[in-house]
Amino acid sequence: MTFTLYNAPQSTCSQRVRFVLNAKTIPFDEIKFDLLAGDQLKPGYLALNPNGVVPTLDHDGAIIIDSSVIIEYLDEVAPEPVKFTPENPVLRARMRALMHFIDEMPAAAVRVPTFNLAFLPRFAAMSEDAFRAFAESKPLRREFMLAMGRTGFPQKDMDDALARLRRTYERMDSEIAKSGGPWLLGADLSLADVMLMPAIVRMADLGRAGDWRDLPRVERWYEAIAAHPAFAPTYYPGSLLTERFPHLRETGRSGLASQDLPLS
Numbered sequence: 001m002t003f004t005l006y007n008a009p010q011s012t013c014s015q016r017v018r019f020v021l022n023a024k025t026i027p028f029d030e031i032k033f034d035l036l037a038g039d040q041l042k043p044g045y046l047a048l049n050p051n052g053v054v055p056t057l058d059h060d061g062a063i064i065i066d067s068s069v070i071i072e073y074l075d076e077v078a079p080e081p082v083k084f085t086p087e088n089p090v091l092r093a094r095m096r097a098l099m100h101f102i103d104e105m106p107a108a109a110v111r112v113p114t115f116n117l118a119f120l121p122r123f124a125a126m127s128e129d130a131f132r133a134f135a136e137s138k139p140l141r142r143e144f145m146l147a148m149g150r151t152g153f154p155q156k157d158m159d160d161a162l163a164r165l166r167r168t169y170e171r172m173d174s175e176i177a178k179s180g181g182p183w184l185l186g187a188d189l190s191l192a193d194v195m196l197m198p199a200i201v202r203m204a205d206l207g208r209a210g211d212w213r214d215l216p217r218v219e220r221w222y223e224a225i226a227a228h229p230a231f232a233p234t235y236y237p238g239s240l241l242t243e244r245f246p247h248l249r250e251t252g253r254s255g256l257a258s259q260d261l262p263l264s
Helices: 012-023 043-048 067-077 089-104 111-124 128-136 142-148 155-179 191-205 216-227 246-250
Strands: 003-007 029-032 056-059 062-065
Touching (some): 012 191, 043 056, 062 067, 128 142, 191 216
16 A cells, blocks of 8 residues: 655644554655645646645545545554544544534634734735735635735634634543543544644644643643654654744744654
């Protein structure tokens, strides 16, 4: 089996797939995109993924898109040496319900602080026509980009996104308490944990780790996922926003650098 992953180092959805590939010790070729340069919007890639987003997996010529679909696919076609889908059908249903919640809540909410804090200076430097053309070229994120504009999302949208993330941390705490932890479904790491990981890492990278400091179960979950053997190769140098956008460090918005990730 040969795997090629079209992805971007800082893309949270790409990080989900890299984690599963690394955890399963699956060799894969990696084609890295610069999303701000529009690599994902070039005709050759749109022929593979008409949504114009990353990641896309090519498995022996079979094209699989959407990170949540890809990680389930990988768990089916390569169940060894580790499987992230519970055999118990009730636990499997709970996992999939959590995966839907994660895509609806934290995965969507994290885009607002990401764009406002990291990407906005790039967009603010564009002309209005250039920005609109860039936004209009995005099949899946057009409305999101146009709502943000060159001046960013208003404070109300930031506050709403942070409130949705806070509800996520509280849901994590509740699920871990219910399952007995240390993971969302109990003793075994599941695809739900993998789905959630990049949003939590992103908020820590943006200097918001204090937002769950009062939830020790969430703290321990974060320490455990960061200690997983697949974590370090997933977050290779250049995978954090603070590594690509120096203004995040210069303004003190982030308290996390790659060397500071809790890997043990």
